[in-house]
Structure formats: structure tokens, C-alpha cells
Amino acid sequence: MSLSVRTYIPNPLRCFKCQRFGHSKTSCRGTLTCARCAEVGHESTDCTSTEKCVNCKEEHTSFSRNCIAWKREKEIISTKIKKQISYPEARKLVNSQTSTPGNSYVSVAKKSFSVPSVQKNPDASAVTSSKPSDSTAKASPPITNLSIPSSPSVAPVSEEALASPDFTDFKLVRNKKI
Numbered sequence: 001m002s003l004s005v006r007t008y009i010p011n012p013l014r015c016f017k018c019q020r021f022g023h024s025k026t027s028c029r030g031t032l033t034c035a036r037c038a039e040v041g042h043e044s045t046d047c048t049s050t051e052k053c054v055n056c057k058e059e060h061t062s063f064s065r066n067c068i069a070w071k072r073e074k075e076i077i078s079t080k081i082k083k084q085i086s087y088p089e090a091r092k093l094v095n096s097q098t099s100t101p102g103n104s105y106v107s108v109a110k111k112s113f114s115v116p117s118v119q120k121n122p123d124a125s126a127v128t129s130s131k132p133s134d135s136t137a138k139a140s141p142p143i144t145n146l147s148i149p150s151s152p153s154v155a156p157v158s159e160e161a162l163a164s165p166d167f168t169d170f171k172l173v174r175n176k177k178i
């Protein structure tokens, strides 16, 4: 009946012995690790220690569905099936997309950086090329110089400059003079 394009994505295979993903207990070459506290040498059955994940070191059990490592593993499997590529290829692809948890913010910031500079450049070239005479050709270098200091006035750029140690030194020197 419902033979749609929806593909079944299985949950990540987690080893019940070492808690790592991608293999089963029977083919495990790792050491017995607790699924609850991530300590080696005992099973999670009788464990009452604080929860710690083997795969991401966060405060949850290794079988938690909130685990970032589990979610990434799920994403790898999903990518593997959807793109019909091998597991190592899918893992490489997913890891390159989600290398750090804060990666999404960085990519958003990068987008806001590039937009103002792209918009400014066509304006500057349009002004210089509108009058192709010798007098304006001599006057054009100051125009392009003026356009450069105006671009760091964009908020994200100055935010990054504040974080750099060079800018902090500059501020300190200027305060002493005043």
C-alpha cells in the first residue's frame, strides 16, 4: 500500500560490551565498559555511579537518545543509505559537516561577514568605471582606499576584533594617552 520513497533508517548499532557504535558484542575487540558510568570492568546492571557517556563524555548513559554521538551515528547511517555510499565515506561526510557542537553559529557568522563586502565591491567598481578619463583614473585610488575602512564598521567584524589580543593592546595604549 504505502510503497513510497520513504527509506527505513535503522538505529545505530551499539556494542553491549564496549558501548561503541558500528559493531556488535560478538565481534567486539574492545574492553567491557559500563553503559551507565563509562568505567571499564563492570556491566551497567548493578551500577549506581553517576551517568557518563562513553562516546561523548556527557552526563547521560551510553544508550541515551540525547547523545550527540548517537545522533551523529544515526546521521551517518542515514547519509550512507540516502546517498548509497560506504560507511567510511558517510562518516567522513557527516564529520566534516558537524565537527564541533558550536559549528552552526560559526557558519551563520561567516555568512553575515561575506554579505556586506560583496555588496560594497560592485558599487566601488561602478563609480571608477563610469568615467574612463585620465583625470578620474588618477582620482580612483583614494576612492578605493576610502571604501576599505568603511567595511569593518559591520557589527560581526568589530566583535571579532575585540576578541583579538592586538585590539585589546591598542585600547589600553589609547586609554593611557587620554
Ligand SMILES: [Zn+2]
Pocket: 015, 016, 017, 018, 019, 020, 023, 024, 025, 027, 028, 029, 030
Ligand atoms: Zn564493542
Ligand SMILES: [Zn+2]
Pocket: 034, 035, 036, 037, 038, 039, 042, 043, 044, 047, 048, 049
Ligand atoms: Zn558503571
Ligand SMILES: [Zn+2]
Pocket: 053, 054, 055, 056, 057, 058, 060, 061, 062, 064, 066, 067, 068, 069, 070
Ligand atoms: Zn553521549
